[in-house]
Amino acid sequence: MKQVIVIGAGISGLAFAHRLEELSKAQNIPIRLTILEKSSRIGGAIATESREGFLIEKGPDSFLSEKPWALELARDLFVGPEIIGTHEQNRRVFVARSGELLGIPQGFHLIAPKSILSFLKSPLFSWQGKARVLMEMGLPKSKVGEDESIASFIERRFGKEALQCVGQPMIAGVYSGDPEQLSMQNTMPRFKELEAKYGSVILGLKKTAKSKAVPEKTSGVRYSLFLSFKKGMETLTRALADSLPANTFYMATEIEKLYRDVVSGKWTITARSGQVLTADLICFALPAKAVSPLIHPFEPALSEKLNQISYESVATLYFAYPRQAISHSLNGFGFVVPAAEKKSLMACTFVDKKFPGRAPSEHALFRVFVGGAFGKRYFEMSDQELTRTAQKELSEFLGIKGQPIFSTLHRHTEALPQYKVGHASLVAAIETKVQRFPGLYLTGASYRGTGISDCVHDARVQADMAFEWLSRL
Ligand SMILES: Cc1cc2nc3c(=O)[nH]c(=O)nc-3n(C[C@H](O)[C@H](O)[C@H](O)COP(=O)(O)OP(=O)(O)OC[C@H]3O[C@@H](n4cnc5c(N)ncnc54)[C@H](O)[C@@H]3O)c2cc1C
Structure with a gap:
């Protein structure tokens, strides 16, 4: 044998x-x-825990429906009926700006707008920034086949403001990495393909939108296309x-x-x-x-x-609160924080707003990410100091009063591979x-x-x- x-x-x-x-x-x-x-x-990285009626994912909380292999495997293993999708009504993401949370325009696809009208109405970009993003439709395309950094691609196509306001924090929310280092070809090949095929990412997104199942009323990357299991990722x-x-x-x-x-x-x-x-x-x-x-x-x-x-390290922290302690409307899946804001938080998920069955009714569960390429000094803090820092910032962003019912901290040391140029x-x-x-x-x-x-x-x-x-x- x-x-x-x-x-x-x-x-x-x-x-x-x-x-x-x-x-x-x-x-x-x-x-x-x-x-x-x-x-x-x-x-390995997939680890689910239940605590006081809350469901905690120490590592990944979801998988992509767009890439079919995990979904197909789940069905082959007869756990297909356990799969759940995200709450449709909350499919939006916020970006932190000077302590405030501003919504990413509807139809914004990770780094580029699909819906010009809602992009123009957004307070997230200055008028100059908006004009520069829309110029993308008239720019010549780059040479085919050459790899470049994510920062170079976004800046070349959409300008510096798009990189700083949305590109950098969205990338950090997914890869915990530095867009100046990460490879466009290995992280977001679709945008390179749109540029190569249609001459413009925005025009390419518009042309391909009709054939996609994803509703236009979504923003962000982690959220709109994500699936999990009723009892968490460990089901798989x-x-x-x-x-x-x-x-x-x-x-x-x-x-x-x-x-x-x-x-x-x-x-x-x-x-x-x-x-x-x-x-x-x-x-x-x-x-x-x-x-x-x-x-x-x-x-x-x-x-x-x-x-x-090479690898980056991140910590995931959970904070559970009674709903009444929070003044923010929590009408989204969470928020990302640009490095320029100089906060410990990189991203936060409103866990019970993203997937059903994650918290008892009248309660809220938050998961925050700390660390990555721009947050090494926070990752190095003691557990106590890190929890205190993250909790304070979360309370400020969301107007939370009082102490959490509980908090948890999980460190993922050198767990996220960085696909560099x-x-x-x-x-x-x-x-x-x-x-x-x-x-x-x-x-x-x-x-x-x-x-x-x-x-x-x-x-x-x-x-x-x-x-x-x-x-x-
Ligand atoms: C915090 C976090 C959040 C994430 N969120 C998402 C998400 O939402 N969606 C998504 O699609 N992906 C997400 N990812 C990425 C995804 O979870 C991982 O890429 C994937 O789980 C990696 O699986 P793996 O089997 O390759 O490696 P691992 O899960 O790292 O498994 C490797 C295993 O090898 C064992 N091992 C290590 N060294 C040895 C040795 N010498 N001998 C024997 N055993 C050893 C380890 O103990 C471990 O069990 C996330 C990752 C992290 C860390």
């Missing part, structure tokens, strides 16, 4: 293992699958784990050494506990920086490339080097997409290639 070891029991490792099992059963080629996980729980990772044989998992097992026998081609893994395992095929479903030291002894050049992918070439170089080691596969958020749906897709693609290779052994 072919032996397969998957390292990492986050969504990527689980989806990889699930697909291999599926193929093994369908083609009647038996495999013995083992998943090694460093921590004592399954799910639990269903995946339940679909695998019970003896698949080795928990609290961290790898110390990896060795490949050049004659037999077999892989040997030594865990920190001293346990030794061998396999025909090995798949790393970990952040690239965790794979790098394991690869170093036998392929330093690959190890060095893996180490070039040139990321595609770096990943291509990594792939070329990996191909020199038959039976070695890499998947996970570090390489070809950071969202849950991207991770599911990539894991399944890698599993298809891995199975094809295994079946030829």
Whole structure:
């Protein structure tokens, strides 16, 4: 029987293992699958908790409906009926400006307006800023195929004000990164495609709007197209784990050494506990920086490339309040805070306004993000100081009186891979080097997409290639 070891029991490792099992059963080629996980729980970044009638997502709170792979997987695992969409009536996002929350114009699509009229009425931009954004429709397009930073793209097409007011905080809300560094091609390829195809992002958005299911009355990126599960995101990772044989998992097992026998081609893994395992095929479903030291002894050049992918840290904090303590109308999904505001908060979700069933009636639950590229000094604060700072700012933004019913803090240290300019070439170089080691596969958020749906897709693609290779052994 072919032996397969998957390292990492986050969504990527689980989806990889699930697909291999599926193929093994369908083609009647038996495999013995083992998943090694460093921590004592399954799910990686996906972690849901219930507390006093509130539902808390320590990591991701949703997945994209636009990218179909997580949705399709959920249906295959029979948790389709558990899927929920966002509250339609609250689909808007605010941006902080000098302590006030201003609505992003309706129809504003992450960095560009689709509806010119509501954009013109918005107090978010100056008249000069508005004129510069609308000039985008007449600008020539750039050379095809060249990567550039998100900041360069937004500034080139829409001007500096669009970058500072909306672009930067929206990007920080999604990637927690610096738009001067992040690759346009690897984070928002659709806008580059619209520029290339229609000569203008605004005109492209207008032309493609009619064929899209997303209503025009939405703004922001995280919200309009997002799905979750009634009992939280862990529904998906639990269903995946339940679909695998019970003896698949080795928990609290961290790898110390990896060795490949050049004659037999077999892989040997030594865990920190001293346990030794061998396999025909090995798949790393970990952040690239965790794979790098394991690869170093036998392929330093690959190890060095893996180490070039950098990460940002964020903390998610939850605050629960009785509704009557809050003076803001909370008529949206939340707000983002530009770095220029010099606050600890990067973004805030009005959790119970975004998804149903997240808080008892007459209560409100807020999730705030702190850290990222511009908030390192806040991330470094003690838990107590960070909670106090975030709570004070939240209270000021939303007019909250009194203390929360409870608050929670979860740190995600170096958890968010940053796809910097040139990321595609770096990943291509990594792939070329990996191909020199038959039976070695890499998947996970570090390489070809950071969202849950991207991770599911990539894991399944890698599993298809891995199975094809295994079946030829
Ligand atoms: C705070 C936060 C919010 C997010 N929000 C969203 C969102 O709303 N929507 C969305 O689509 N995406 C979101 N993301 C991104 C998404 O959650 C992740 O990209 C995805 O979950 C990564 O899955 P993964 O399996 O690749 O990695 P992980 O989930 O990091 O899993 C890797 C696993 O490997 C284990 N491991 C590490 N080292 C070793 C070792 N040496 N040996 C054995 N095991 C090891 C870890 O313990 C972990 O369980 C968010 C991420 C974060 C951090």
